[in-house]
Amino acid sequence: MEKLIVANWKMNNDFSDIKPFVKFVKKNQKNKNGLVVCVPSIMIKTFADCAKGVMETGAENCFYEKKGAFTGEISAEMVKSAGASYSILGHSERRQYFAEDNVMLNKKLRACLDAGLKVIFCIGETLDEKSKYKSVLKKQIIEGFNGITDFSNIVIAYEPIWAIGTGKVATTLDIQKVHGFIKNLLKENFGVDAKVLYGGSVKPSNSKEILSLDEVDGVLIGGASLKAEDYVMIASSR
Numbered sequence: 001m002e003k004l005i006v007a008n009w010k011m012n013n014d015f016s017d018i019k020p021f022v023k024f025v026k027k028n029q030k031n032k033n034g035l036v037v038c039v040p041s042i043m044i045k046t047f048a049d050c051a052k053g054v055m056e057t058g059a060e061n062c063f064y065e066k067k068g069a070f071t072g073e074i075s076a077e078m079v080k081s082a083g084a085s086y087s088i089l090g091h092s093e094r095r096q097y098f099a100e101d102n103v104m105l106n107k108k109l110r111a112c113l114d115a116g117l118k119v120i121f122c123i124g125e126t127l128d129e130k131s132k133y134k135s136v137l138k139k140q141i142i143e144g145f146n147g148i149t150d151f152s153n154i155v156i157a158y159e160p161i162w163a164i165g166t167g168k169v170a171t172t173l174d175i176q177k178v179h180g181f182i183k184n185l186l187k188e189n190f191g192v193d194a195k196v197l198y199g200g201s202v203k204p205s206n207s208k209e210i211l212s213l214d215e216v217d218g219v220l221i222g223g224a225s226l227k228a229e230d231y232v233m234i235a236s237s238r
């Protein structure tokens with residue numbers, strides 16, 4: 001599988017950024033396999049229509065219920081019908097600011113898979129938890145994937161929280177060590193060869209080194225994914 005280059009726009013960029021972004025990527029990025037851009041839910045339809053044949057579109061989050069009285073929420077079916085093929089779930093900002101826990105994320109994961117969405121499932125430890133990353137990640141994995149047997153539409157994104165938006169990147173040795181740990185855990189507990197992306201201050205200047213690692217199946221990019229030029233430089237460094 002081609003290494004995935006996943007953008008996470010978070011609550012940045014606007015409708016006016018969509019067309020120029022897609023146009024630039026279409027023109028300048030030769031290898032268009034594995035390109036995914038996750039955008040605010042209100043922009044999914046516009047982005048997906050514009051990016052057809054160039055990039056896949058993803059949501060940054062969605063709710064676990066199919067429909068009903070859940071004011072302000074968006075179902076996985078809605079995300080899918082707007083043209084997205086992916087959803088990020090369990091980003092540390094969702095876990096931290098919106099109190100998403102592993103039990104809720106397990107429900108969201110099932111809802112996305114039922115709706116036919118592929119999922120980028122985020123895990124990661126805080127700076128305080130760095131010395132006990134194994135137990136933190138294990139809990140997120142065992143509880144988050146409880147009862148899941150088919151991982152063909154799931155990729156894991158390892159994002160050490162201390163590396164998100166801080167400019168602090170994990171060393172390549174750290175990335176190899178932690179990705180190896182995650183892959184072993186998935187093999188032992190679920191019998192699968194999991195795909196693991198790295199995220200946290202990935203940028204054009206470090207993406208080549210990170211993407212060259214066998215243990216890394218792609219990257220999840222926040223800040224550096226907002227500009228098409230940076231996104232293309234990262235994608236081209238595969």
Ligand code: PGA
Pocket residue numbers: 008159163164165166167199200201202220221222223224
């Ligand atoms: P960053 O964000 O690349 O800006 O560190 C990554 C993420 O939060 O997905």
